[in-house]
Amino acid sequence: MNGDQIFNSINNIQIIIKNHKEEIEKLDQEIGDGDHIFNILRGLDEILNLKEELLDKPVNHIFKQLGMKIMTTVGGSSGALFATLLIGMSKKYSSDLSDLNNLSEMFFEGVQSMKKRGKADVGEKTMLDVLIPVSNNLIELQNETDFEKVANNINNVAKDGMLSTKDIIATKGRASFLGERAKGHIDPGARSSQLAIEAICNQFINK
Amino acid sequence: MxxxxxxxxxxxxxxxxxxxxxxxxxxxxxxxxxxxxxxxxxxxxxxxxxxxxxxxxxxxxxxxxxxxxxxxxxxxxxxxxxxxxxxxxxxxxxxxxxxxxxxxxxxxxxxxxxxxxxxxxxxxxxxxxxxxxxxxxxxxxxxxxxxxxxxxxxxxxxxxxxxxxxxxxxxxxxxxxxxxxTASMGVAFTSCTVPAAGKPTFELSNDEMEFGVGIHGEPGRRREKIKSANQLTDEILETILEDLKPDNNQEVLLHVNGFGGTPLMELYLLFECGQKLLEKKNIKVSRSLVGNYTTSLEMAGGSFTVTKLDADIAKHxxxxxxxxxxxxxx
CATH class of the missing domain: 3.40.50.10440 (Dihydroxyacetone kinase; domain 1)
Structure with a gap:
């Protein structure tokens, strides 16, 4: 793992999020207040601006700085949660492990930190409905050598998680104020998280 | 926009x-x-x-x-x-x-x-x-x-x-x-436009309102046909009083808050409706505040807030x- 790969992934995430801007905005306007997409796009712009400064730095340092940047520029729930994810990931990096082992351990740690910060778990109609199953799946597959297979697996788990938010009555976040009215709507944070994972997985599929 | x-x-x-x-x-x-x-x-x-x-x-x-x-x-x-x-x-x-x-x-x-x-x-x-x-x-x-x-x-x-x-x-x-x-509840007659979005967060037709709305132009508890100010006051204050359970002759602060797009003339009308209703229920409005204090950009609508007063709260x-x-x- 190195700075090039990390920033390449962020680039791909920005492209996929921009391509789905209207959709995410609409999801948020239905059950939230419409700020999610703008917060995400601002965060991506801000961290991509760090590319030159961070490209050659150690991986744990890069993740920590990306987290700090998001923490201080994004705001809202998504800012707090994605910052917590990245800072959590930075703590688990070990230069002795393979990339997939590393990524699994780091992502698991980051998602655990998010659960604590958001006091949320699977089944509450949030981005964690995508991120928790993905982190568990990554741990299971961490010794796999066929990266395309791993990517396909993760992709599917993320999509299932995202779609599962449709029929949940939210108990966390803005959507929880709507009660039954939020039923039938996919959570915008779950959708943007799933798209980010899809962007990363696509780097390993059909290559 | x-x-x-x-x-x-x-x-x-x-x-x-x-x-x-x-x-x-x-x-x-x-x-x-x-x-x-x-x-x-x-x-x-x-x-x-x-x-x-x-x-x-x-x-x-x-x-x-x-x-x-x-x-x-x-x-x-x-x-x-x-x-x-x-x-x-x-x-x-x-x-x-x-x-x-x-x-x-x-x-x-x-x-x-x-x-x-x-x-x-x-x-x-x-x-x-x-x-x-x-x-x-x-x-x-x-x-x-x-x-x-x-x-x-x-x-x-x-x-x-x-x-x-x-x-x-x-x-x-x-x-x-x-x-x-303290307990509050509000109604919105229009949505509002977040500048970065450039368009209203939701659309309401001319005869509709969001009942139990928050302060972010997010949808409320339910969407209904608009009602008279007295009817709205009844429904909102009933919900608030159910929560606060005031005693007979309880002194309260009654705050009518505008969301940003409703004229003061209507907010004072709403205060009049609220004050009359509370008086009928033997609740004494001894402090008041009317105006746009907690807004939601240009959203039209407003909310009632009632605070039960004791000597300390009144003094402060x-x-x-x-x-x-x-x-x-x-």
Missing amino acids: KKFVNEVENILTESLTGFGKAHSDIIDVRLSPDFVFRKNKSQNDKVALISGGGSGHEPLHGGFVGYGMLDAACPGQVFSAPTPDQMEAAANEVHKNKGILFIVKNYSGDIMNFEMGADMIEHENQTIIVNDDVAVEDSTFTTGRRGVAGTMIVEKTVGSLAETGALLEDCKIFGDHVNKM WDSAVHTPALRWKM
């Missing part, structure tokens, strides 16, 4: 800068990280009160910085929680050796960012979570009730107590008490205050 704007991304900075200049006798504005703070700091040690939240609710919270109320306020992006470094910078600027009291409206984003801010400071600190909106059912399984127009009543009364040199623990207990004695409501948006007795 028709708004006074130069570049959308500069709205907040330009507005905050203007706010600082317009009230330069009372407050100062610091940018990057953004916060508003009191210009004339207290000579005595006191608990420092810091609030904050998404922008778009003006005058909440920056308009309530000054003597007898807040020491600092941290404005986030429109309807988005501020970032932890804003709370850290504000705390370091305004602390006065008796600890920091954060006043936070009950939204996931605000709570998380204030928690992270509290983790970053060395000063002793406590947090009051305001959740006065009875439109949302409270339960241990949900995020719970929202913080809305009752927040400024907590800020006013706890601000007054802090000014007397009270201890952090006592300010925290009093703030939680005022919050429990009546005491002197000098902020950009609330000023009396000095």
Whole structure:
């Protein structure tokens, strides 16, 4: 793992999020207040601006700085949660492990930190409905050598998680104020998280 | 979108800068990280009160910085929680050796960012979570009730107590008490337009309203046909009184808050409806406040807030205050 790969992934995430801007905005306007997409796009712009400064730095340092940047520029729930994810990931990096082992351990740690910060778990109609199953799946597959297979697996788990938010009555976040009215709507944070994972997985599929 | 704007991304900075200049006798504005703070700091040690939240609710919270109320306020992006470094910078600027009291409206984003801010400071600190909106059912399984127009009543009364040199623990207990004695509920006739989005968050037809709406132009509890002011008052105050369960002859503060797009003429009409109804129920409105204090950009509509008064709450409501948006007795 190195700075090039990390920033390449962020680039791909920005492209996929921009391509789905209207959709995410609409999801948020239905059950939230419409700020999610703008917060995400601002965060991506801000961290991509760090590319030159961070490209050659150690991986744990890069993740920590990306987290700090998001923490201080994004705001809202998504800012707090994605910052917590990245800072959590930075703590688990070990230069002795393979990339997939590393990524699994780091992502698991980051998602655990998010659960604590958001006091949320699977089944509450949030981005964690995508991120928790993905982190568990990554741990299971961490010794796999066929990266395309791993990517396909993760992709599917993320999509299932995202779609599962449709029929949940939210108990966390803005959507929880709507009660039954939020039923039938996919959570915008779950959708943007799933798209980010899809962007990363696509780097390993059909290559 | 028709708004006074130069570049959308500069709205907040330009507005905050203007706010600082317009009230330069009372407050100062610091940018990057953004916060508003009191210009004339207290000579005595006191608990420092810091609030904050998404922008778009003006005058909440920056308009309530000054003597007898807040020491600092941290404005986030429109309807988005501020970032932890804003709370850290504000705390370091305004602390006065008796600890920091954060006043936070009950939204996931605000709570998380204030928690992270509290983790970053060395000063002793406590947090009051305001959740006065009875439109949302409270339960241990949900995020719970929202913080809305009752927040400024907590800020006013706890601000007054802090000014007397009270201890952090006592300010925290009093703030939680005022919050429990306070309930709010509102109705929206239109949505509002977040500048970055450029179009209304939702559409309401001419004869519809959102009942039990929050302060972010988010959908309310249910969508209904519009009703007369008396009928709306009945329904809203019934829900509020069910929650507060006032005694016979209970004294209350009645606050009619406009969301930004409704004329004062209608807000006073709504106050008249509310006052009459409470009188019929043997509830005595002995304090009142009518105006646009907790807004939702240009949303039309308004809310009732009722606070049950005891001697302490009444005393701290009546005491002197000098902020950009609330000023009396000095």
